[in-house]
Amino acid sequence: MSSIEKVGRGQSLFTHAFLWAACLVALFPVSRIITISLRPGNRLLSSDMSLIPDDATLASYFNIVTQKPFLQWLYNSLLITMTTSLIGVALAASAAYAFARYTFPGRKSGLLFLMTTQMIPGAMLLLPIYLVLTKLGLNNTYTGLVVAYSVTTLPFSIWILKGYFDTVPRSLEEAARIDGCTEFGAFYRILLPLSKPSLAIVFLFNFTQAWNEYLVASTILQDPRLRTWPLGLYELQGNFNSEWGLFAAGSVLISVPVVLLFLYSSKYMISGLTLGGVKG
Amino acid sequence: MMSLSLLPAIAEVLRLLLMVAVAVSAVVGFLWLNYKYWRSEYYLGVMALISVLLCAELVLVLEASVAGALFIGLLPLAAGLLFKKVIRGRWMIPFLFAAPATAGVALLFLYPLVFEFFLAFHKLNLETLGDWIRTGKIEFVGVKNFLEVLQTGSQTRESFWLVTARTFAWTGINLVFHVAFGLVLALFLNQKIRGTGIYRTILMLPWAIPQLIAVLAWRGEFHSAYGYVNHLIQIVNETFSFTAGSSRIAPLEWVGFKPQEWWTNPHALFASICIVNVWLGIPFMMVVSLSALQSIPKSYYEAASLDGASAWQRFRNITLPLIKPVMVPSMILGMIWTFNNVNVVYLMTSQRGGSEGADILVSDLYKQAFVYNRYSFSAAYAIVIFLILAVLTAVWMKSSRMAEDPARR
Helix, strand or coil: CCCCCCCCHHHHHHHHHHHHHHHHHHHHHHHHHHHHHHCCHHHCCCCCCCCCCCCCCCHHHHHHHHHCCHHHHHHHHHHHHHHHHHHHHHHHHHHHHHHHHCCCCCHHHHHHHHHHHCCCCHHHHHHHHHHHHHHHCCCCCHHHHHHHHHHHHHHHHHHHHHHHHHHCCHHHHHHHHHCCCCHHHHHHHHHHHHCHHHHHHHHHHHHHHHHCCCHHHHHHCCCHHHCCHHHHHHHHHHCHHHHHHHHHHHHHHHHHHHHHHHHHHHHHHHHHHHHHHHCC | CCCCCCHHHHHHHHHHHHHHHHHHHHHHHHHHHHHHHCCCCCHHHHHHHHHHHHHHHHHHHCCCCHHHHHHHHCHHHHHHHHHHHHHCCCCHHHHHHHHHHHHHHHHHHHHHHHHHHHHHCEECCHHHHHHHHHHCCCEECCCHHHHHHHCCCECCECCHHHHHHHHHHHHHHHHHHHHHHHHHHHHHHCCCCCCHHHHHHHHHHHHHCCHHHHHHHHHHHCCCCCCHHHHHHHHHHHHHCEEECCEEECHHHHCCCCCCCCCCCHHHHHHHHHHHHHHHHHHHHHHHHHHHHHCCCHHHHHHHHHCCCCHHHHHHHHHHHHHHHHHHHHHHHHHHHHHCCHHHHHHHHCCCCCCCCCCCHHHHHHHHHHCCCCHHHHHHHHHHHHHHHHHHHHHHHHHHHHHHCHHHC
16 A cells, blocks of 8 residues: 555556556547547548548648637637636735735635635526626626636635645744835735745636636627637537537647646646645 | 737727726725724714715716615715724734735625525516616516426426436536545555556546546547447447357347447436546546545554554555545535536537436526526526535535544534
8 A cells, every 4th residue: 555565566567457547548538539630521420440540631730720710719718818817816815815814803704705615506606697797798708708707716716825825934024024024015025926836826727727618608708709719619519520620630739738737737736726725 | 811800809808907906906095095094083074975975976877776875875984984993993904905805706706696696586587688687677576486496397497306316416426436546546656666657647637638628529439320439338249249049149238238329318428427527537536645645654554564454454544544634625625516517517418419318406507597598597596506515515524524533523
């Protein structure tokens, strides 16, 4: 069980076999997507099972960029996601500072409320927000979508950042205060630079959340020109017969950077999540 | 090349950022002024004047209802009283820091929640939506919506109890498989073998790929004619079947292991959604388990080995109790996520050729609200779902805390 234990040869073989099988299962849809994206257009729906088809072609990749507004989707997604993350991190960091460093009436209930928000089904809040946005005329705009995204990200960001700030020793800020720094200065010049990694993680977390989101976007954005990439790809896959290859190619193009970023940041991300989750 | 429209979007985003900045400065500035002047003898008088002016403007210029105008208009006066009598200049820094986010959360969370309760007792659907947007008036119907939620289903909706039962099955199945596979993989990865880094990276893939892409890819594989899944089932069946005389004997087919119409048969559809979601959720539990396992000091195992404990005893008496404090919160979080998972179910069921009959509570809620546009009904539905989840979580948290600390029982 422990890593100190000497692992016998037979047991080690079994372990490798098991992990190999698990990796195959994990890789399965990925390999299929790659295969389909390489197929020429005239036999997208074949039951051919080879990993790289004999007549492999990059036509689908070329077509999705030239024939579909793929770049526009990416641009829309990028803009919405960046805005959400920026607002989220800025507001969350200052609130997390108050929660981590000061006692004030409403602190405990505030933290409890932040926890509770994780339990509220997204679909539950989406309806009133959708109706209010409709009433305000913000339906079908970037603004509406950013507002809707901030709902889910803000409490969670505060919660995670508070967990991080708790681990930064107070004495540094106290020293700065003695040297004549203001409270805001201590926050801005001492704590924030020290928490750069955690801010980056929260930014990334917000970013991936908003970047990959489909359902809320499909409710709020109806204008095809405003579509984010999940809406676009969903549309392609909906037209199953003709555009399966385009869907696959688009998926590969989008997944590669996302997966790399995720794998690179996962170590920090996980420690951030567990830290925020375990500490009360 | 498609033409891109870039500039209007930038302008809109900049306007939004500016709006947020203005709102933040307004909130912080308002608080700061209060902290600065609350001692002044004119303070309450000025606040009262602001209240009166605000009320007057709301009623006369913006033509709001009197009750609404009073509610909003009296806020400055209430704030003034609060500052003068209760706060008295204390807690300035934390309040200033927390104010923008609090205002945001109140606007984006509390207001919708209150509005949802309001909706649940009124009648708002596609027919009355136009009236409501123009005049703001909707009809009060009492608990009718709640009764309708609990009653048996109609053509566009399955029975509430059936969907609830399916949701519990869904949550249970997913959680058990996530934790079991996640823990086993973590135990394997925690051994001293070659290549754990590579294995770990590959096994994280289901978490790393954008969910929409993974789910849609899986959905394609469940296509009855062209998907890999049926093809694979066929291959396995052929391997295990044999011919006796003139008849073909395939033992696996007898127990139901055969190609399915995954998209149209509700039972198969539900099974396929479970498979996809189990696949998606294992990496999270694996990573959590792994980090918990790695935090256990090795000396515990050495001591236990010296005392002659078997591998199972070491797992049962050292590993399990020590990973529990990390695992239980993650499992509760995992349960809530699974219970609330609209995305996977919606993406798997809602396309052409997909049948319903595999919906869980939240995906049904989403469809009632945005496919059938039953706004008030969905608001009541949402409240019922939230209550179920709240009770479930509270019970589990309480029981797990008791198990952790028997003395408190």
